[in-house]
Amino acid sequence: MTGRHQLERLEREARHLAPGASQEAAAGQRVFAEGDGPVLTDLDGNQYLDFAAGTLTQSLGHGHPEVVEALIAQARRLWNVHDSATPDRAALLELLARLLPGHLDTYALFSTGAEVIEAALRVVLAGAEPGRNRIGAMRGGFHGKTMGARMLVHWDVGHQAFAGNSVLGYSPYCYRCPLELTRPTCQLRCASLVRRHIAGKPNVSALVFEPVLGAGGVIVPPPGYWEQIADACRANGVLLVADEVLTGGGRTGTFLACEQFGVEPDLVALAKGLASGFPFAVLAGRADVMRHPAASEPGAHASTFAGNPLGIAAARATLGVIERDRLLERVRALGERLGDRLSALAARFDHLGDVRGVGLLYGLEFVTDRQSRSPAPDIARAVYTTALDLGLRVALGGHILRIAPPFTLDEALLDEGLGLLERALERVLL
Structure with a gap:
């Protein structure tokens, strides 16, 4: 009590x-x-x-004592210089490169999960080919409470509808199948509909998804679900944007949950587990996507508190312990x-x-x-x-x-x- x-x-x-x-x-x-x-x-x-x-x-x-000591030491030296380089930033980027799949070798630093999702949307839209003006997302997904994140999943505000330009696919919620089917006779109909309405459409630029739905109820996909969706997206030029804000950093037993489900994402959003509760987030991506000229104009990844020295210290200490131990x-x-x-x-x-x-x-x-x-x-x-x-x-x-x-x-x-x-x-x- x-x-x-x-x-x-x-x-x-x-x-x-x-x-x-x-x-x-x-x-x-x-x-x-x-x-x-x-x-x-x-x-x-x-x-x-x-x-x-x-x-x-x-x-x-x-x-954790190593994280506490890293924060105390950094707090004595420097707190914020916008997005200027600081002595430990290169070491953190190199640590991320060791922990993440090799094709995800370019990073932008932010403060929160919602902020990094918004950054991912900017990267996608900036580099999208003409005509690819829609984005796919999943029913029951959660990507934050900012406007872009809410629009992805058609999460209305009051009486105002904010569907935006996203099209929704069916999540693999087998316990409450939205199609009223059962495994294995369903033959993953939910995945085939995502392939048809999102991966197979020429006007879709990206699919934003949680490999395991977190706030939606810890929905773990059945074998084959993400594999066939990822293959279809890859074949049709639809970028895969994995929201691993909740799962990234090792929560599922691999550094990314995507590693367990046959998915090689083009962009990954990371936040919660990276810095032991200190506000810190990372957008990781393929170099050709992150370095696209339209997505990397001056200030594109700058933000007041993003990548501040305290966050870098907490993340480097946290991820260092995860790797070493x-x-x-x-x-x-x-x-x-x-x-x-x-x-x-x-x-x-x-x-x-x-x-x-x-x-x-x-x-x-x-x-x-x-x-x-x-x-x-x-x-x-x-x-x-x-x-x-x-x-x-x-x-x-x-x-x-x-x-x-x-x-x-x-x-x-x-x-x-x-x-x-x-x-x-x-x-x-x-």
Whole structure:
């Protein structure tokens, strides 16, 4: 339960803070004061295992000492000189080149996921051939809250429709197939429609996609889905723009989720896990796309806080630890353990309709019953708040809980957290 000190602080800030917080913050009503590795401490001294890793940002946990030291050292030297070169920028770019697939060798630095998506759209539109004035995207996708990102997925504002110039394809949401088909007899009809209406159209310049839908519910594609779409886009000159803001940096067990699904993107957006929660984002791309004259005019990739020395320091430290400590191997090993335990929970609780994921990214979908599969957001919220009271923090969104612990977690703490989740499920559902 939320303690006295937290309630007092929440009441104070509510007098001035605009509404519109995330569902998890609104439901949780916690004031987190400290973070150390996988553990958060609130203002009343209660501790929580953080299986949401901040907002899927804390790949190394909270307050990793090497990241802290890098930020402190940089803060003593220099904070912002716009986009001028600084001593460590070249080293960060070289580190990115080692971690990313070889064909993605050119980078622009930004601050947030939405900002880097907007930059990707500018690159695509600047270099598009005459007549290629449409962009493909996926139903259920999420690319940020800026106007261009919202227009991609037809996310209206108030009573105003902002469909823009995008055309939407079907995501591979097998549990709730929008075409009312089932695998394997569906023969991936969703993919064939994307190929026809996006990849096969001469007026489409690019397809912007999440290899694994994140905010849309951790939708993991079935084998063959992305492969056939990517092949069709490549054959028809449609650029592949992978939004790996959430998955990039190793969350799925490879540095890019695309590496697991047979996709070689032309552009990739990266942000959340790159700099241990410090605002930092990267647009990575093929040299011929990023260096196109129309896409690289003076100021094209400049932004007030983009690529600032503090962000570079945090990213270099974070990615350096991931590389040196071979944490992608750890993500794969922990991910198998996590998947097995969550699947066992699904077999036990009827209201847990579907469990899906890859690496250290899983989604738990709650339903009123398994026959109707009607979404049950009230159950998800109850499980979320009960888990929080027991000392486990996960991510809440509608009728889905996301599980995404830090890469540095050990097996004992993983098991402890999953034990707390099981207790929360028992309290709510039994």
